[in-house]
Amino acid sequence: MNWKTSYRSFYYEGAPEPEDIVLTPEDTAVLVVDIQSIYLKESDDPAQNVRWEPFRQRMREVVIPNTARLLEQARAKGVEVMFARIACLKENGRDRSLSQKKPGWNYLLLPKGSADSALVPELQPMGDEIVFCKTTDSLLTGTNARLILQNMGIRKVVVAGIFTDQCISSTVRSLADESFDVVVVEDCCAAATKELHDHELEIINMIYCQVASLEETLAFIA
Template identity: 50%
Template sequence: MFDERKYVSFYYETAKDLPKVKPDPATTAMLVVDLQNEFVLKDYGEGKMFKEMGEWDRWEPYFDRLHDVVIPNNKKLIDYFRNNSMEVTYGRIACLKNNGEDRSPVQKTPGWNGMLIPVKSFGAQMVEPLTPEEDDIVVNKTTDSVLAGTNYSQLIANMGIKTVVVTGIVTDQCVASTVRDLADEGFKVIVVEDCCAAATMELHDAELKIMNNIYCQVTDLEGVIKLLEENK
Protein backbone atom coordinates (compact mmCIF):
# COMPACT_ATOMS: atom_id res chain seq x y z
CA MET A 1 0.00 0.00 0.00
CA PHE A 2 1.28 3.49 -0.91
CA ASP A 3 2.52 5.53 2.05
CA GLU A 4 1.23 9.09 1.52
CA ARG A 5 3.69 10.45 4.10
CA LYS A 6 6.77 9.00 2.38
CA TYR A 7 7.16 11.95 0.03
CA VAL A 8 6.18 14.76 2.40
CA SER A 9 8.97 17.35 2.56
CA PHE A 10 9.97 19.74 5.33
CA TYR A 11 7.60 22.36 3.93
CA TYR A 12 4.55 20.20 4.56
CA GLU A 13 5.57 18.18 7.61
CA THR A 14 3.17 20.07 9.89
CA ALA A 15 0.37 20.59 7.36
CA LYS A 16 -2.89 19.02 8.48
CA ASP A 17 -4.63 19.02 5.11
CA LEU A 18 -2.30 18.21 2.23
CA PRO A 19 -3.45 19.42 -1.19
CA LYS A 20 -5.26 16.78 -3.23
CA VAL A 21 -5.78 16.55 -6.97
CA LYS A 22 -9.26 15.43 -7.98
CA PRO A 23 -8.85 14.40 -11.62
CA ASP A 24 -11.87 14.37 -13.90
CA PRO A 25 -11.20 11.49 -16.33
CA ALA A 26 -12.82 13.52 -19.12
CA THR A 27 -10.13 16.21 -18.80
CA THR A 28 -7.14 14.05 -17.83
CA ALA A 29 -4.29 12.88 -20.06
CA MET A 30 -1.35 10.57 -19.44
CA LEU A 31 2.13 11.76 -20.46
CA VAL A 32 4.88 9.17 -20.94
CA VAL A 33 8.33 10.81 -20.82
CA ASP A 34 11.42 9.43 -22.61
CA LEU A 35 10.77 5.69 -22.28
CA GLN A 36 12.68 5.14 -25.50
CA ASN A 37 14.84 2.34 -26.89
CA GLU A 38 17.95 4.47 -26.38
CA PHE A 39 17.44 4.66 -22.64
CA VAL A 40 15.59 1.46 -21.76
CA LEU A 41 17.06 -1.49 -23.67
CA LYS A 42 19.85 -3.36 -21.89
CA ASP A 43 21.88 -4.27 -25.00
CA TYR A 44 21.41 -1.07 -27.00
CA GLY A 45 22.06 2.61 -26.53
CA GLU A 46 22.97 3.62 -23.01
CA GLY A 47 22.70 0.08 -21.66
CA LYS A 48 25.25 -1.14 -24.19
CA MET A 49 27.44 1.87 -23.52
CA PHE A 50 27.51 1.24 -19.75
CA LYS A 51 28.54 -2.37 -20.36
CA GLU A 52 31.34 -1.30 -22.70
CA MET A 53 32.53 1.25 -20.12
CA GLY A 54 32.62 -1.38 -17.38
CA GLU A 55 29.92 0.44 -15.42
CA TRP A 56 27.11 -2.10 -15.72
CA ASP A 57 27.26 -3.08 -12.04
CA ARG A 58 26.46 0.52 -11.09
CA TRP A 59 23.57 0.80 -13.53
CA GLU A 60 22.04 -2.67 -13.41
CA PRO A 61 19.61 -1.87 -10.53
CA TYR A 62 18.24 1.06 -12.57
CA PHE A 63 17.68 -1.09 -15.66
CA ASP A 64 16.16 -3.86 -13.53
CA ARG A 65 13.66 -1.36 -12.12
CA LEU A 66 12.82 -0.21 -15.64
CA HIS A 67 12.08 -3.72 -16.88
CA ASP A 68 10.63 -5.24 -13.72
CA VAL A 69 8.52 -2.31 -12.48
CA VAL A 70 8.36 0.80 -14.66
CA ILE A 71 7.60 -0.69 -18.08
CA PRO A 72 4.97 -3.20 -16.84
CA ASN A 73 3.25 -0.52 -14.75
CA ASN A 74 3.23 1.97 -17.62
CA LYS A 75 1.64 -0.68 -19.82
CA LYS A 76 -1.07 -1.29 -17.20
CA LEU A 77 -1.76 2.43 -16.89
CA ILE A 78 -1.80 2.97 -20.65
CA ASP A 79 -4.27 0.10 -20.99
CA TYR A 80 -6.46 1.65 -18.28
CA PHE A 81 -6.45 5.01 -20.07
CA ARG A 82 -7.25 3.46 -23.45
CA ASN A 83 -9.99 1.26 -22.03
CA ASN A 84 -11.59 4.35 -20.52
CA SER A 85 -11.27 6.49 -23.68
CA MET A 86 -8.69 8.79 -22.08
CA GLU A 87 -5.79 10.47 -23.87
CA VAL A 88 -2.33 8.88 -23.84
CA THR A 89 0.43 11.26 -24.94
CA TYR A 90 4.19 10.97 -25.30
CA GLY A 91 7.23 13.22 -25.04
CA ARG A 92 10.54 11.94 -26.37
CA ILE A 93 14.07 13.19 -26.89
CA ALA A 94 14.62 13.38 -30.65
CA CYS A 95 16.39 15.90 -32.85
CA LEU A 96 15.13 16.77 -36.34
CA LYS A 97 18.60 17.22 -37.84
CA ASN A 98 20.78 14.14 -38.22
CA ASN A 99 23.79 16.11 -36.98
CA GLY A 100 21.85 17.30 -33.92
CA GLU A 101 22.46 21.00 -34.51
CA ASP A 102 18.86 21.73 -33.49
CA ARG A 103 19.48 20.43 -29.98
CA SER A 104 19.49 22.75 -26.99
CA PRO A 105 22.93 23.54 -25.53
CA VAL A 106 22.35 21.23 -22.57
CA GLN A 107 21.94 18.26 -24.91
CA LYS A 108 25.06 19.17 -26.83
CA THR A 109 27.17 19.18 -23.68
CA PRO A 110 29.34 16.09 -23.08
CA GLY A 111 28.16 13.98 -20.16
CA TRP A 112 24.83 12.55 -19.06
CA ASN A 113 22.79 14.99 -21.17
CA GLY A 114 25.07 14.81 -24.22
CA MET A 115 22.85 12.75 -26.51
CA LEU A 116 22.33 12.57 -30.28
CA ILE A 117 19.10 10.77 -31.19
CA PRO A 118 17.73 11.60 -34.67
CA VAL A 119 13.93 11.48 -34.81
CA LYS A 120 13.75 8.58 -37.29
CA SER A 121 16.33 6.43 -35.51
CA PHE A 122 15.56 3.20 -33.66
CA GLY A 123 16.80 4.78 -30.46
CA ALA A 124 14.21 7.56 -30.64
CA GLN A 125 11.23 5.19 -30.70
CA MET A 126 9.23 4.48 -27.56
CA VAL A 127 10.08 1.06 -26.19
CA GLU A 128 7.73 -1.84 -26.74
CA PRO A 129 5.17 -2.54 -25.31
CA LEU A 130 4.55 1.21 -24.89
CA THR A 131 4.37 1.96 -28.61
CA PRO A 132 2.06 4.89 -29.38
CA GLU A 133 -1.07 4.30 -31.43
CA GLU A 134 -1.58 6.14 -34.69
CA ASP A 135 -3.81 8.85 -33.17
CA ASP A 136 -1.69 9.52 -30.08
CA ILE A 137 0.10 12.83 -29.67
CA VAL A 138 3.90 12.38 -29.69
CA VAL A 139 6.07 15.48 -29.34
CA ASN A 140 9.80 15.57 -30.07
CA LYS A 141 11.99 17.61 -27.75
CA THR A 142 15.61 18.70 -27.65
CA THR A 143 15.17 19.97 -24.10
CA ASP A 144 14.66 18.23 -20.76
CA SER A 145 11.11 19.52 -20.31
CA VAL A 146 8.44 18.22 -22.65
CA LEU A 147 6.89 21.70 -22.63
CA ALA A 148 9.91 23.97 -23.05
CA GLY A 149 10.80 22.89 -26.57
CA THR A 150 7.39 21.88 -27.98
CA ASN A 151 3.78 22.99 -28.36
CA TYR A 152 2.61 20.22 -26.02
CA SER A 153 0.85 22.50 -23.53
CA GLN A 154 -1.06 24.27 -26.30
CA LEU A 155 -2.13 20.97 -27.83
CA ILE A 156 -3.55 19.53 -24.62
CA ALA A 157 -5.13 22.86 -23.67
CA ASN A 158 -6.88 22.85 -27.06
CA MET A 159 -8.33 19.45 -26.11
CA GLY A 160 -9.59 20.70 -22.76
CA ILE A 161 -7.07 18.77 -20.68
CA LYS A 162 -6.69 20.09 -17.13
CA THR A 163 -4.86 17.26 -15.33
CA VAL A 164 -1.77 15.42 -16.55
CA VAL A 165 -0.63 12.07 -15.15
CA VAL A 166 3.16 11.94 -15.68
CA THR A 167 5.31 8.81 -15.95
CA GLY A 168 8.76 8.05 -17.35
CA ILE A 169 12.45 8.79 -16.91
CA VAL A 170 14.46 10.10 -15.33
CA THR A 171 12.60 11.30 -12.27
CA ASP A 172 15.10 13.96 -11.26
CA GLN A 173 15.70 15.42 -14.72
CA CYS A 174 13.24 15.28 -17.63
CA VAL A 175 10.29 14.18 -15.50
CA ALA A 176 10.96 16.88 -12.90
CA SER A 177 11.44 19.61 -15.52
CA THR A 178 8.20 18.63 -17.21
CA VAL A 179 6.23 18.52 -13.96
CA ARG A 180 7.37 22.00 -12.94
CA ASP A 181 6.50 23.47 -16.34
CA LEU A 182 3.07 21.83 -16.33
CA ALA A 183 2.37 23.24 -12.88
CA ASP A 184 3.55 26.71 -13.87
CA GLU A 185 1.23 26.65 -16.88
CA GLY A 186 -1.77 25.89 -14.68
CA PHE A 187 -2.23 22.14 -15.12
CA LYS A 188 -2.88 19.83 -12.19
CA VAL A 189 -0.19 17.15 -12.14
CA ILE A 190 -0.06 13.62 -10.75
CA VAL A 191 3.25 11.74 -10.77
CA VAL A 192 3.04 7.95 -10.58
CA GLU A 193 5.95 6.84 -8.42
CA ASP A 194 6.19 3.24 -9.60
CA CYS A 195 5.92 4.29 -13.24
CA CYS A 196 9.09 6.41 -12.98
CA ALA A 197 12.79 5.81 -12.31
CA ALA A 198 16.02 7.67 -11.65
CA ALA A 199 19.58 6.39 -11.71
CA THR A 200 19.27 5.50 -8.02
CA MET A 201 16.33 5.16 -5.65
CA GLU A 202 17.92 7.86 -3.51
CA LEU A 203 17.67 10.37 -6.36
CA HIS A 204 14.19 9.15 -7.28
CA ASP A 205 12.82 9.50 -3.75
CA ALA A 206 14.53 12.84 -3.12
CA GLU A 207 13.09 14.45 -6.24
CA LEU A 208 9.58 13.16 -5.55
CA LYS A 209 9.75 14.55 -2.02
CA ILE A 210 10.83 17.94 -3.36
CA MET A 211 8.02 18.12 -5.95
CA ASN A 212 5.18 16.54 -4.01
CA ASN A 213 2.42 18.89 -2.78
CA ILE A 214 4.05 21.90 -4.45
CA TYR A 215 4.14 21.01 -8.15
CA CYS A 216 2.23 17.74 -8.15
CA GLN A 217 0.63 14.96 -6.17
CA VAL A 218 2.72 11.80 -5.93
CA THR A 219 0.99 8.44 -5.80
CA ASP A 220 1.44 4.95 -7.25
CA LEU A 221 -0.26 2.94 -9.99
CA GLU A 222 -2.99 1.62 -7.71
CA GLY A 223 -3.50 5.09 -6.23
CA VAL A 224 -3.92 6.96 -9.51
CA ILE A 225 -6.41 4.43 -10.85
CA LYS A 226 -8.36 4.71 -7.58
CA LEU A 227 -8.37 8.52 -7.90
CA LEU A 228 -9.67 8.33 -11.45
CA GLU A 229 -12.34 5.80 -10.52
CA GLU A 230 -13.52 7.93 -7.60
CA ASN A 231 -13.92 10.99 -9.81
CA LYS A 232 -15.83 9.45 -12.71
Protein backbone atom coordinates in the same frame (compact mmCIF):
# COMPACT_ATOMS: atom_id res chain seq x y z
CA MET B 1 2.38 4.03 0.50
CA ASN B 2 -0.23 6.64 1.29
CA TRP B 3 0.01 9.47 -1.21
CA LYS B 4 -1.36 12.00 1.27
CA THR B 5 1.52 11.55 3.70
CA SER B 6 4.43 10.07 1.70
CA TYR B 7 7.33 11.94 0.08
CA ARG B 8 7.09 14.93 2.41
CA SER B 9 10.00 17.37 2.24
CA PHE B 10 11.07 19.82 4.93
CA TYR B 11 8.64 22.38 3.51
CA TYR B 12 5.58 20.17 3.98
CA GLU B 13 6.32 18.29 7.19
CA GLY B 14 3.17 18.54 9.25
CA ALA B 15 1.16 20.24 6.50
CA PRO B 16 -2.53 19.30 6.21
CA GLU B 17 -3.34 16.34 4.01
CA PRO B 18 -4.34 17.30 0.45
CA GLU B 19 -7.89 16.85 -0.78
CA ASP B 20 -8.94 13.68 -2.59
CA ILE B 21 -8.01 13.54 -6.27
CA VAL B 22 -10.58 12.82 -8.98
CA LEU B 23 -9.36 12.40 -12.55
CA THR B 24 -12.17 12.79 -15.07
CA PRO B 25 -11.50 11.46 -18.58
CA GLU B 26 -12.73 14.63 -20.26
CA ASP B 27 -9.95 16.83 -18.89
CA THR B 28 -7.18 14.34 -18.04
CA ALA B 29 -4.21 13.07 -20.05
CA VAL B 30 -1.58 10.44 -19.27
CA LEU B 31 1.88 11.53 -20.43
CA VAL B 32 4.71 9.00 -20.82
CA VAL B 33 8.11 10.71 -20.96
CA ASP B 34 11.26 9.40 -22.66
CA ILE B 35 10.93 5.64 -22.14
CA GLN B 36 13.14 5.01 -25.16
CA SER B 37 15.29 2.16 -26.43
CA ILE B 38 18.60 3.95 -25.77
CA TYR B 39 18.10 3.72 -22.02
CA LEU B 40 17.66 -0.06 -22.02
CA LYS B 41 20.65 -0.62 -24.29
CA GLU B 42 23.73 -2.22 -22.76
CA SER B 43 27.11 -0.52 -22.96
CA ASP B 44 30.32 -1.89 -24.45
CA ASP B 45 31.90 -1.17 -21.06
CA PRO B 46 31.23 -4.02 -18.58
CA ALA B 47 31.76 -1.70 -15.62
CA GLN B 48 29.05 0.65 -16.87
CA ASN B 49 26.68 -2.27 -17.35
CA VAL B 50 27.15 -3.28 -13.72
CA ARG B 51 26.70 0.32 -12.60
CA TRP B 52 23.45 0.79 -14.53
CA GLU B 53 21.94 -2.65 -13.96
CA PRO B 54 19.77 -1.59 -10.97
CA PHE B 55 18.20 1.11 -13.12
CA ARG B 56 17.60 -1.27 -16.03
CA GLN B 57 16.17 -3.88 -13.67
CA ARG B 58 13.69 -1.35 -12.26
CA MET B 59 12.75 -0.38 -15.81
CA ARG B 60 12.19 -3.99 -16.91
CA GLU B 61 10.47 -5.23 -13.76
CA VAL B 62 8.60 -2.18 -12.47
CA VAL B 63 8.39 0.91 -14.67
CA ILE B 64 7.62 -0.57 -18.08
CA PRO B 65 5.03 -3.16 -16.96
CA ASN B 66 3.38 -0.66 -14.61
CA THR B 67 3.25 2.01 -17.29
CA ALA B 68 1.75 -0.50 -19.73
CA ARG B 69 -0.97 -1.20 -17.17
CA LEU B 70 -1.53 2.52 -16.63
CA LEU B 71 -2.01 3.02 -20.38
CA GLU B 72 -4.34 0.04 -20.66
CA GLN B 73 -6.59 1.35 -17.89
CA ALA B 74 -6.45 4.94 -19.17
CA ARG B 75 -7.48 3.89 -22.66
CA ALA B 76 -10.28 1.74 -21.29
CA LYS B 77 -11.63 4.74 -19.34
CA GLY B 78 -11.32 7.17 -22.26
CA VAL B 79 -8.37 9.12 -20.84
CA GLU B 80 -6.14 10.71 -23.47
CA VAL B 81 -2.69 9.08 -23.78
CA MET B 82 0.35 11.04 -24.96
CA PHE B 83 4.06 10.35 -25.32
CA ALA B 84 7.22 12.45 -25.31
CA ARG B 85 10.59 11.36 -26.60
CA ILE B 86 13.99 12.97 -26.98
CA ALA B 87 14.55 13.23 -30.75
CA CYS B 88 16.30 15.92 -32.73
CA LEU B 89 15.21 16.96 -36.22
CA LYS B 90 18.72 17.41 -37.66
CA GLU B 91 21.02 14.45 -38.07
CA ASN B 92 23.88 16.40 -36.52
CA GLY B 93 21.75 17.62 -33.64
CA ARG B 94 22.16 21.34 -34.27
CA ASP B 95 18.57 21.88 -33.10
CA ARG B 96 19.20 20.45 -29.62
CA SER B 97 19.11 22.60 -26.51
CA LEU B 98 22.39 23.39 -24.78
CA SER B 99 21.69 20.89 -22.00
CA GLN B 100 21.69 18.07 -24.56
CA LYS B 101 24.79 19.32 -26.37
CA LYS B 102 27.05 19.58 -23.33
CA PRO B 103 29.75 16.89 -23.00
CA GLY B 104 29.12 14.21 -20.42
CA TRP B 105 26.38 11.74 -19.60
CA ASN B 106 23.57 14.07 -20.65
CA TYR B 107 25.02 14.50 -24.17
CA LEU B 108 22.34 13.06 -26.42
CA LEU B 109 22.38 12.80 -30.19
CA LEU B 110 19.16 11.00 -31.04
CA PRO B 111 17.91 11.83 -34.55
CA LYS B 112 14.15 11.27 -34.80
CA GLY B 113 14.50 8.32 -37.19
CA SER B 114 17.14 6.42 -35.24
CA ALA B 115 16.47 3.12 -33.50
CA ASP B 116 17.90 4.45 -30.24
CA SER B 117 15.35 7.28 -30.12
CA ALA B 118 12.38 4.94 -30.56
CA LEU B 119 9.91 4.28 -27.77
CA VAL B 120 10.29 0.82 -26.25
CA PRO B 121 8.16 -1.90 -27.91
CA GLU B 122 5.98 -2.39 -24.82
CA LEU B 123 4.89 1.26 -24.81
CA GLN B 124 3.78 2.21 -28.29
CA PRO B 125 1.12 4.76 -29.26
CA MET B 126 -2.22 3.50 -30.52
CA GLY B 127 -4.42 5.13 -33.14
CA ASP B 128 -3.98 8.89 -33.22
CA GLU B 129 -2.27 9.24 -29.83
CA ILE B 130 0.14 12.16 -29.90
CA VAL B 131 3.92 11.70 -29.74
CA PHE B 132 5.94 14.84 -29.07
CA CYS B 133 9.59 15.04 -30.13
CA LYS B 134 11.63 17.31 -27.87
CA THR B 135 15.20 18.52 -27.63
CA THR B 136 14.77 19.91 -24.10
CA ASP B 137 14.21 18.39 -20.69
CA SER B 138 10.83 20.06 -20.25
CA LEU B 139 8.17 18.97 -22.71
CA LEU B 140 6.44 22.34 -22.51
CA THR B 141 9.60 24.33 -23.20
CA GLY B 142 10.56 22.39 -26.31
CA THR B 143 7.24 21.73 -28.05
CA ASN B 144 3.73 23.08 -28.60
CA ALA B 145 2.40 20.68 -25.94
CA ARG B 146 0.94 23.45 -23.79
CA LEU B 147 -1.13 24.77 -26.69
CA ILE B 148 -2.31 21.28 -27.62
CA LEU B 149 -3.26 20.41 -24.05
CA GLN B 150 -5.23 23.63 -23.74
CA ASN B 151 -6.91 23.15 -27.13
CA MET B 152 -8.02 19.68 -26.03
CA GLY B 153 -9.41 20.92 -22.73
CA ILE B 154 -6.84 19.04 -20.65
CA ARG B 155 -6.31 20.44 -17.15
CA LYS B 156 -4.90 17.39 -15.33
CA VAL B 157 -1.81 15.45 -16.39
CA VAL B 158 -0.68 12.08 -15.06
CA VAL B 159 3.07 11.71 -15.62
CA ALA B 160 5.18 8.55 -16.00
CA GLY B 161 8.66 8.02 -17.38
CA ILE B 162 12.32 8.87 -16.91
CA PHE B 163 14.44 10.36 -15.50
CA THR B 164 12.67 11.45 -12.32
CA ASP B 165 15.29 14.05 -11.46
CA GLN B 166 15.68 15.39 -14.99
CA CYS B 167 12.99 15.35 -17.70
CA ILE B 168 10.20 14.31 -15.34
CA SER B 169 11.02 17.07 -12.87
CA SER B 170 11.47 19.71 -15.57
CA THR B 171 8.21 18.76 -17.29
CA VAL B 172 6.26 18.65 -14.03
CA ARG B 173 7.52 22.06 -12.95
CA SER B 174 6.58 23.56 -16.32
CA LEU B 175 3.13 22.01 -16.19
CA ALA B 176 2.59 23.37 -12.69
CA ASP B 177 3.72 26.84 -13.74
CA GLU B 178 1.11 26.71 -16.50
CA SER B 179 -1.54 25.82 -13.87
CA PHE B 180 -2.05 22.16 -14.81
CA ASP B 181 -2.82 19.75 -11.97
CA VAL B 182 -0.17 17.04 -12.07
CA VAL B 183 0.05 13.53 -10.64
CA VAL B 184 3.41 11.75 -10.82
CA VAL B 185 3.10 7.97 -10.66
CA GLU B 186 5.98 6.92 -8.43
CA ASP B 187 6.26 3.31 -9.57
CA CYS B 188 6.00 4.29 -13.23
CA CYS B 189 9.14 6.46 -12.95
CA ALA B 190 12.85 5.94 -12.40
CA ALA B 191 16.08 7.87 -11.93
CA ALA B 192 19.60 6.51 -12.26
CA THR B 193 19.46 5.48 -8.61
CA LYS B 194 16.64 4.92 -6.15
CA GLU B 195 18.14 7.61 -3.91
CA LEU B 196 17.93 10.23 -6.68
CA HIS B 197 14.41 9.08 -7.52
CA ASP B 198 13.13 9.34 -3.95
CA HIS B 199 14.88 12.64 -3.28
CA GLU B 200 13.43 14.31 -6.37
CA LEU B 201 9.93 13.10 -5.55
CA GLU B 202 10.24 14.71 -2.12
CA ILE B 203 11.31 17.99 -3.76
CA ILE B 204 8.44 18.21 -6.27
CA ASN B 205 5.65 16.62 -4.23
CA MET B 206 2.88 18.92 -2.99
CA ILE B 207 4.51 21.98 -4.59
CA TYR B 208 4.44 21.06 -8.27
CA CYS B 209 2.47 17.81 -8.23
CA GLN B 210 1.04 15.04 -6.11
CA VAL B 211 3.07 11.84 -6.00
CA ALA B 212 1.06 8.61 -5.92
CA SER B 213 1.46 4.92 -6.63
CA LEU B 214 0.00 3.21 -9.69
CA GLU B 215 -2.76 1.61 -7.63
CA GLU B 216 -3.69 4.94 -6.07
CA THR B 217 -3.66 6.67 -9.44
CA LEU B 218 -5.94 4.09 -11.01
CA ALA B 219 -8.38 4.71 -8.15
CA PHE B 220 -8.33 8.45 -8.93
CA ILE B 221 -9.66 7.87 -12.45
CA ALA B 222 -13.40 8.32 -12.29
